[in-house]
Amino acid sequence: MRIGVLTGGGDCPGLNPAIRAVVRKAEVSYGDSLIGFRDGWRGVVERLTTPLDVERCRGILPRGGTILGTSRTNPYKIDGGPERAMETLAAEGVDALVAIGGEDTLGVARRLSEAGVQVVGIPKTIDNDLSATDVTIGFNTAVQIAVDAIDRLHTTAESHDRVIVCEVMGRHVGWIATYAGIAAGAAVILVPEEPFDIDSVCEHLRRRHAKGRYASIVVVAEGAKPVDGTIVVASGGKDQFGHERLGGIGNVLAQEIEARTGIESRVTILGHIQRGGTPTAFDRILATRYGTAAVDALHAGQSGVMVALHGTSIDVVPLADAVDSLKTVELSLVDDVAAVFLD
Numbered sequence: 319m320r321i322g323v324l325t326g327g328g329d330c331p332g333l334n335p336a337i338r339a340v341v342r343k344a345e346v347s348y349g350d351s352l353i354g355f356r357d358g359w360r361g362v363v364e365r366l367t368t369p370l371d372v373e374r375c376r377g378i379l380p381r382g383g384t385i386l387g388t389s390r391t392n393p394y395k396i397d398g399g400p401e402r403a404m405e406t407l408a409a410e411g412v413d414a415l416v417a418i419g420g421e422d423t424l425g426v427a428r429r430l431s432e433a434g435v436q437v438v439g440i441p442k443t444i445d446n447d448l449s450a451t452d453v454t455i456g457f458n459t460a461v462q463i464a465v466d467a468i469d470r471l472h473t474t475a476e477s478h479d480r481v482i483v484c485e486v487m488g489r490h491v492g493w494i495a496t497y498a499g500i501a502a503g504a505a506v507i508l509v510p511e512e513p514f515d516i517d518s519v520c521e522h523l524r525r526r527h528a529k530g531r532y533a534s535i536v537v538v539a540e541g542a543k544p545v546d547g548t549i550v551v552a553s554g555g556k557d558q559f560g561h562e563r564l565g566g567i568g569n570v571l572a573q574e575i576e577a578r579t580g581i582e583s584r585v586t587i588l589g590h591i592q593r594g595g596t597p598t599a600f601d602r603i604l605a606t607r608y609g610t611a612a613v614d615a616l617h618a619g620q621s622g623v624m625v626a627l628h629g630t631s632i633d634v635v636p637l638a639d640a641v642d643s644l645k646t647v648e649l650s651l652v653d654d655v656a657a658v659f660l661d
Contacts, residue, residue: 319350321616322412323370325384326358326391326423330444330456331597332605333384333418338375339609340416340440345372348617353410358419359426360391362403367410379602382595393426400433407435414616416609418442420454421641424624428637431622438612439624439637440605444592446493447646450639451626455608458600460487460592461497467588468502468535475533481523481575481583485568487592488539492647494592499537500655506534508571510541511646516548516571520578527581536575542567549574607632 321344325333337354344350352370355361368386378385393399407415414436417427420443431437441448444460464486475482484504486494492509499507505526508514523534549570568585576583597605604627611625611632624640626633 319344319348319413319616320411321350321352321613322355322362322407322410322415323352323386324355324358324361324415324417324419324423325386325388325442326417326419326426327388327443328390328420328593329383329388330442330593331382331459331595332455332601333386333388333442334375334378334381335597335602335605336418336440336442336455336609337370337385338378339606340613341370341375342372343610343613348613350613353412354386357387357389358391358423359393359403360389361386362406363391363393363396363399364402365406365409380596382593382597390422392422394429400430403430404433404435414438414621416440416612416616418455420445421448421644424448424637425641428622428641431637436616436621437637438615438620439640440608440612441624441626441640444494445488445491447491447644448624448640449643449645450624450635452629453604453627455601455605456593456597457493458604459595459598460494461501462598463592463595464494464498464537464588465502467586467591468498468504468537471535471586472503472533475535478582479527479532481534481536481572481579481581483536483538483568483572483575483583483585485538485540485585485587485589487588489541490644490646492539492542495537495539495542496647496652499535500652502535502537504535504537505531506536506538507652508536508538508542509647509649509652510539510543512649513543513545515545516574516578519571520575523575523581524579527579534581536571538567538571540567
């Protein structure tokens with residue numbers, strides 16, 4: 319079998335371990351040949367390829383990013399994109415694809431599978447918002463990076479009796495904000511799943527500082543939004559999949575908190591730091607398990623499916639189950655610990 323491999327969407331720690339696992343499993347266990355498509359679906363549309371084999375994948379296990387490159391290209395937004403993709407696969411003699419990505423990348427994989435391409439998906443996104451799996455590649459590392467940063471923010475906030483707003487990634491869901499906020503002892507956690515009331519946030523911070531608290535950390539997901547009509551957050555345009563380019567809620571929030579409470583406030587936007595660097599041991603292991611399972615699924619004749627973690631088991635689920643709806647944070651996750659840990 320000749321297998322094509324691509325990584326799409328935003329980069330994240332764990333992509334290289336997944337590529338490595340696919341290549342090793344396919345070549346060593348099945349005698350397959352492999353080809354990499356550069357820059358996600360753009361490589362399939364434009365026939366941008368690179369050889370893949372065990373030798374070329376040596377040493378990439380601890381490396382962040384992706385040796386294949388990535389992009390947010392959507393073939394279905396390009397004139398003749400799907401047809402050109404099919405022509406590339408035929409010209410390169412590709413029998414099956416492994417697509418490593420989030421909802422957008424795997425949404426394209428689903429449509430191509432419906433057109434007759436054998437595709438298996440591997441779930442990757444630091445946002446952890448793909449349905450049908452407990453955890454996606456990159457999430458664990460992103461949370462750890464955020465926790466490490468917030469731990470450092472605590473000490474400078476304490477030294478100056480400040481509020482520090484830490485903006486983390488999370489366009490539609492607040493998994494990183496929730497996990498990092500709980501793990502790092504934040505005073506406030508704001509997520510996209512529920513619009514926040516700036517007055518309630520400020521009142522909570524006033525009460526904390528009136529009790530003699532000398533620092534407060536507010537963790538906010540980039541996609542968190544205020545209740546309509548309270549404060550205004552600017553938009554930064556959209557990508558090919560129609561998503562807003564976010565970033566800026568942290569600055570607005572810090573300004574509003576200082577103006578309303580009189581407490582000196584600062585902001586730290588972690589941004590792409592969360593995507594970069596060495597993957598954690600958890601993400602390396604998860605990516606390795608996903609990669610080997612994806613190749614097994616291809617050789618079992620499966621298509622239009624995604625490998626998924628359920629408890630401690632790796633299962634195979636329909637791509638439709640993964641991409642039809644986002645996996646959002648249950649607000650009870652924050653509410654259950656708020657009284658004890660977030661005061």
